[in-house]
Amino acid sequence: MKIAVLGASGLVGRAMLSQLEQCCWVDELPLLLTSNRSAGTKIDFNNQxxxxxxVNEDSFDDIDIALFSAGGDVSKKYAPIAVNAGAVVIDNSSAFRMDSTVPLVIPEINPTASKGIIANPNCSTIQIAMALMPLHKEFGLLExxxxxxxxxxxxxxAAQQELENKSVTELDIIPKIGAPLSDGSFTEEDKVVNELRKIMSLPELGVTCLATRVPVWNGHSAAIRAVFAxxxxREKAVKALAMFPGVGVAKSEHDFKTATEVTSKGEVAVGRLRLDSTNKNALLMWVVADNLLKGAALNAVQIAGQIVESGS
Ligand SMILES: NC(=O)c1ccc[n+]([C@@H]2O[C@H](COP(=O)([O-])OP(=O)(O)OC[C@H]3O[C@@H](n4cnc5c(N)ncnc54)[C@H](OP(=O)(O)O)[C@@H]3O)[C@@H](O)[C@H]2O)c1
Incomplete structure (x- = not known):
């Protein structure tokens, strides 16, 4: 099984390599692809x-699975080339996520054995969907x-390097991620809204999102109010979350994990789960995960594992 990682020198690419090191189905050394900037850089893989x-147009000859994590423009250029060369592409960028012919996959929710291009969802979308899906199955999610x-x-x-150079008096919360859209939102918010609807097969789901960037090194957090049919x-909600693979839940309303606490762990952790005193059909919760792992590399490698298992 020959794997290529495009974007291997980046944060997600390196996390993908760490995940691949742990996979028993990886029986050949992966091909590491970057731009010219990092060509020649050495990265450790299982002590080698x-x-x-x-990357160039011939990079994907003989590749079975190509994990892409080098941005949307690079994906748009090279994903069709890799697929034509016979590879399955698992793409971390947003380039193909809303393409109706491309599956947008969280293996615990909507597994696929598809060929061609498979899209890995937005990092925040993954952890939010992982928390909402078991509750949807139990109570029927409306909003x-x-x-x-x-x-x-x-x-x-580059953003981590920028944070390192700031002093503590400059740290702030920025209520904007991505480019502005005509409805007053930013593209990151639009991704969460539309990707959730697609992954959960709930095209009419009422979703609103405010996406903020916080001065936290790693790990995303989300505060969610969910309204059900x-x-x-609460006990049933805790049980449904606890039974769902990849999700951990705090037993008490007051308990929680932080994003930093789940860094380097694959789990999506739900805490502060409590009833909404204004609506008997609603729940409030706090959801954290490592955006580089379940939000990106782990989810992508899980998809690859399912492809291998299915014999595609
Ligand atoms: N960070 C996250 O939490 C996260 C989560 C989900 C999805 N994603 C998506 O994953 C992708 C990578 O994110 P990242 O955080 O890993 O970014 P990053 O740390 O900036 O790494 C970017 C990677 O892409 C490569 N690259 C950039 N331009 C290229 C080009 N023209 N040709 C070939 N390779 C090129 C870089 O190679 P060089 O070293 O040669 O520049 C580097 O390996 C993005 O699409 C991002 O939206 C990120």
Missing amino acids: ELVCHA AHITTMQSVSGAGL NEVD
């Missing part, structure tokens, strides 16, 4: 030094009102 190569608090690692290596029972 691998060299990064600048979700979300505020995200997204760490700087979500904006890549049926009256909620």
Whole structure:
């Protein structure tokens, strides 16, 4: 099984390599692809030094699965080339996510054995969907009102370097991620809204999102108010979340994990889960996950594992 990682020198690319190191189905050394900037850079893989190569149109000959994490423009250019060369592309960028012919996959929710291009969802969308899906199955989700608090690692290596150079008096919360849209939102908010509807197969779901960037090194947080068709029972909600693979839940209303506490862990952690005193059909919760792992690399490698298992 020959794997290529495009964007191997970036935060997500390096996290993908760490995940691949742990996969028993990886039986050949992966091909590391970057831009010219990092060509020649050496990255450790299972105690062997691998060299990064600048991507080109022939890079995907002989590749079975290509994990892309080098931005939307690079994906748009190279994903069709890789698919034509016979690879399955699992793409971390937003380039193909809302394409109706491309599956947008969280393996615990909507697994696929598809070929061609498979899109990995937005990092915040993944952790929010993981928390909402078991509750939807139990009570029937009608609405979700979300505020995200997204760490700087979500904006890549350069953003982490920028944070390192700031003094504590400059730290702030920025209520804007991405480009402005005509309805007053920013593109990150639009991604959460539309990707949730697609992944959960709920095209009419009422979703609102305010996405903020916070001076946190790694790990995204989301505060969610979810409204359901049926009256909620807290014990049933806790049980549904606890039973869902990849999700952990705090037993008491007052308990929670922080984004930093779940860094380097694969779980989506739900805390502060409590009833909404204004509506017997609503729940409030706090959801955290490592955006580089379940929000990106782990989810992508899980998709790859399902492709391998299905024998595609
Ligand atoms: N960070 C997250 O939490 C997260 C979560 C989900 C999805 N994503 C998505 O994953 C992608 C990568 O994010 P990141 O945080 O890892 O960014 P990053 O740390 O800035 O890394 C970017 C990677 O892309 C490569 N690259 C950039 N331009 C390229 C080009 N023209 N040709 C080939 N390679 C190129 C870079 O190679 P060089 O070293 O050669 O520049 C580097 O390996 C983005 O699409 C992002 O939206 C990120």
